[in-house]
Amino acid sequence: MTGNIINVANATQLRGVLRIVKGGETIRLAPGDYGSVFITQVNPASTVTIVSADPNNDASLRSLSVTRSSNLVISDIDIKRPLLPGESIGSAAVMINTARDVTLVGLNLTGSLDNNASNDGLGVVITGSERVSLLDSTFQQFRTATVVSLNRDIIVAGNTIREVREGVNVSGLHEGLFERNVVTDMQANYAAGDHPDAFQVHTSRGGGSSDLVFRDNVIIEGKSMAVGGILIGNERMAEGVRHDDIVIENNFYQGTYRHAITVTGATDVLIDNNTVLDSARSGVQAGINLHTVNRATVTDNLAPIFTTTLSTNIQTSNNIDVWDARTRVGVAANTLFSAEIAGGNADPWGNLDPLAGGQAATRGIGYRSDLPVGDLGSDAQGLALASDYARMFAQDLMHVYLL
Numbered sequence: 001m002t003g004n005i006i007n008v009a010n011a012t013q014l015r016g017v018l019r020i021v022k023g024g025e026t027i028r029l030a031p032g033d034y035g036s037v038f039i040t041q042v043n044p045a046s047t048v049t050i051v052s053a054d055p056n057n058d059a060s061l062r063s064l065s066v067t068r069s070s071n072l073v074i075s076d077i078d079i080k081r082p083l084l085p086g087e088s089i090g091s092a093a094v095m096i097n098t099a100r101d102v103t104l105v106g107l108n109l110t111g112s113l114d115n116n117a118s119n120d121g122l123g124v125v126i127t128g129s130e131r132v133s134l135l136d137s138t139f140q141q142f143r144t145a146t147v148v149s150l151n152r153d154i155i156v157a158g159n160t161i162r163e164v165r166e167g168v169n170v171s172g173l174h175e176g177l178f179e180r181n182v183v184t185d186m187q188a189n190y191a192a193g194d195h196p197d198a199f200q201v202h203t204s205r206g207g208g209s210s211d212l213v214f215r216d217n218v219i220i221e222g223k224s225m226a227v228g229g230i231l232i233g234n235e236r237m238a239e240g241v242r243h244d245d246i247v248i249e250n251n252f253y254q255g256t257y258r259h260a261i262t263v264t265g266a267t268d269v270l271i272d273n274n275t276v277l278d279s280a281r282s283g284v285q286a287g288i289n290l291h292t293v294n295r296a297t298v299t300d301n302l303a304p305i306f307t308t309t310l311s312t313n314i315q316t317s318n319n320i321d322v323w324d325a326r327t328r329v330g331v332a333a334n335t336l337f338s339a340e341i342a343g344g345n346a347d348p349w350g351n352l353d354p355l356a357g358g359q360a361a362t363r364g365i366g367y368r369s370d371l372p373v374g375d376l377g378s379d380a381q382g383l384a385l386a387s388d389y390a391r392m393f394a395q396d397l398m399h400v401y402l403l
Contacts, residue, residue, distance in 0.1 A: 004025045006021075006026070006027045006028065008029060008030065011034045018042050021044050023044035023048060025048050027048065029052050030059065031054055031060075036061070038065045040068060043069060043070045045071070046071060049074075049075060050073070050077075051074075051075040052076045058076055059077050059078070060080060061079045061080075063081055063092070063094070063095075064079060066094075066096045067098060068098045068099065070102065072103070073103045073105065073386065075103075075105045075107075075379065076105075076107075076379050078108045079107060081109065081120075081123075082110075082114075082120070083120060089120070089121055093111075093121070094109070094123065096124070096125070097125075097126075097127050097129065098127075099129045101130075102132045103132070103390065104124065104132075104134050105137070105376075105386045106135075106137060106379050107137040109137060109138065109139050110141060111123075112141055113140065114141070115163070115187070117141045121142065122144050123164070124146045124147070127151065128150050129151050129152075131393045133154075134156045134157075135158050135159070135382060136158045136377075136386075137158075138159065139159065139162070140162055140163050141187070143165045144166040144167070144169055145159075145166070145168060146167070147168075148171070149169075149206065151172070151174075155176070155389050156181065157177065157179045157376070157389065158181065158385070159182075160181070160182045160375065161181065161182065162186075163187050165196060167183045170201045170202070171201070171205045173206075174209065175210070176212045177215075177389075178199060178213065178215075179213070179216045180373045181217045182217070182218045182349070183198035183220075184348050185223040186198075186227050187224065188227070195226075196228065198229050199214060199219075199229070200231045200233065201231070202233045203243075204236075207236070207241050210243065210245050212245070212246050212247070213247045213249075214249075215250050215251065216250050216251065216370070217230075217252070218252045218348045220252075220253075220347075221279050222348070225281070226255065226257040226284065228257045228262075229259065229276070229286075230261050231259050231262050232264060234266070241265070244266065245267075245268045247270045247272075248263070248270070248272075250273045250367050250368060250370075251275075252275045252346070252367040253277070253286060256278060256285075257284060258285065259289065260286035261287075261289070262289040262290075263290055264292060264293070265292050266294075267294045267295055268296075269296040270297050271288060271296065272297070272300055272301065273300045273368070275354075275366040276301070276304070277303075277304070277322060279344040280343055286304060287303055287305025289308075290307065290311045291307075291308075291309050291311065294311065298316045299318055299319065300319065300366070301366065302319065302320035302322050302365050303319075303322060304322045304325075318363060318365060320359065320365050331359060337354060348373070348374065353367070353368055
């Protein structure tokens, strides 16, 4: 132990150190397998950071559980979570429960890696918690990458999610930011009736959600079949349950699913500067859809389909109807985007901006690649941005984007 740096070499030492931390310590994990780590009732006075000692040889966990704990940063660790025979598909690689002020940054989470996400469990599950950030991490082969249920102040940013059955599922969340994530190559079980979404908000638990911002995300079907983009659903409208204050701005979607961006049963919605395009695969035209929404502004978007059903007080301006192969109406995609994008083969990490000089570019319509997506940079940059994101909770910056 040197200063506030504590070096540990195995799971036994880690458990011992977690019992004595006071705040300000950095716990450095030597390379190796630490098995399943349980952090329970660890509440230091200030932040404690748990990080791999060697950034080129990360410590490895089978699972991580943080319960009734606070003031923790967990960084640059591999979590390998294939299910064992007989294990529940509800088992998670990371479980954050009844915690606050927890940051997960730079994690590499993997399931079975057998090219079948349906036989895997869950990635990160956050329940009953406050001020939790999930940043700069990668997910590969989980039934659901992230589950966010009954929380307040959650940030999911700069992550890459691929080869999963479902992306990010949200319910009962108040104040959430989802930005700069990439979701692609999903592995849904279509034969079993799956209808996967990159981001889904529903009301099966905890009623409606409020103060949610989805921005700067890239969702591309890639190797998968039809995939939804950002779906704000509402299974409890008949009970009077509604979502409130939803912002969906500067996102890019390419696929063959009507629900590229869909909001149902919500009040006060902003949908601004999003790009929605069909993929090269034939299927249903992608759309921006409002259903039973009250008070919404839909501006500066482009999509083949725009729908509003049973909605009131909807303001629309400066949107572009992209060519719809079904109705044979709209502006040709190849006049708006590069040949690769117009042909339905966008690269999640490529330049997704409209063509310079084209109608979308000159009118300021659609997604702009202003910041890197799916990656916040080096481990050091990720940690620095984690601090910036944490400050957002105190300043309540979520509301800057709301109507």
